[in-house]
Amino acid sequence: MNTDVIERLLALYQQIDEETTAFQAVTGLQCPADCGRCCENPEIEATPLEMLPLAIELLRQGKAQQWLERLAALNERSVCVFYQSDPLIPGNGRCGVYAGRPAVCRLFGYATVKNKQGTPELAACRHHKQTVPAAVEIAKAAIIAGVPAPNFSDYGNEIANLDPNLGQMQMPLNQALKIALERVGLIAQFGGE
Numbered sequence: 001m002n003t004d005v006i007e008r009l010l011a012l013y014q015q016i017d018e019e020t021t022a023f024q025a026v027t028g029l030q031c032p033a034d035c036g037r038c039c040e041n042p043e044i045e046a047t048p049l050e051m052l053p054l055a056i057e058l059l060r061q062g063k064a065q066q067w068l069e070r071l072a073a074l075n076e077r078s079v080c081v082f083y084q085s086d087p088l089i090p091g092n093g094r095c096g097v098y099a100g101r102p103a104v105c106r107l108f109g110y111a112t113v114k115n116k117q118g119t120p121e122l123a124a125c126r127h128h129k130q131t132v133p134a135a136v137e138i139a140k141a142a143i144i145a146g147v148p149a150p151n152f153s154d155y156g157n158e159i160a161n162l163d164p165n166l167g168q169m170q171m172p173l174n175q176a177l178k179i180a181l182e183r184v185g186l187i188a189q190f191g192g193e
Helices: 003-027 048-060 064-072 102-108 126-129 133-144 154-162 174-188
Strands: 083-085 093-095 112-114 118-123
Touching: 003 154, 003 174, 048 064, 048 154, 064 083, 093 126, 093 174, 102 154, 112 154, 118 126, 118 133, 126 133
Parallel strands: none
Antiparallel strands: 083 093, 112 118
């Protein structure tokens, strides 16, 4: 496995986290406490490349096979295998591997997309719009005023350029994780890149 690619991906994750934190500080936009609504969407996608650092860590911890077995028990409409929902409060929950989450999870609710004119606009979370509409409007105005915010496409392109094979295959999170776990398992078993 090309450790340089993994290191560059982790550096991108750190950059995303720093930009998101700075954007939150300027705008005041925050996720409601214990909200996990975005994690309940089975259509969230990532690339296998984005899941490789997490797969490597799970292999290092001796937990890769356990997670492959959990993934095998899921269907295509299942939410992220790492999502831990709150059994008492619908919509609440948390990520079981927060530090290892992929780019989409780091960016969601705080990143921009470019409109037809190429101007960045906040890709606001539906729950943010409902629960903190004033903060969403402040964030939108800040973007219009030129406050830097991470952009989904820009980071997607950077990730794709790290590994044109594994970095471009968008698929549901669980499927991307399965491929990443299988890849690191094969590399560990047989060696090589």
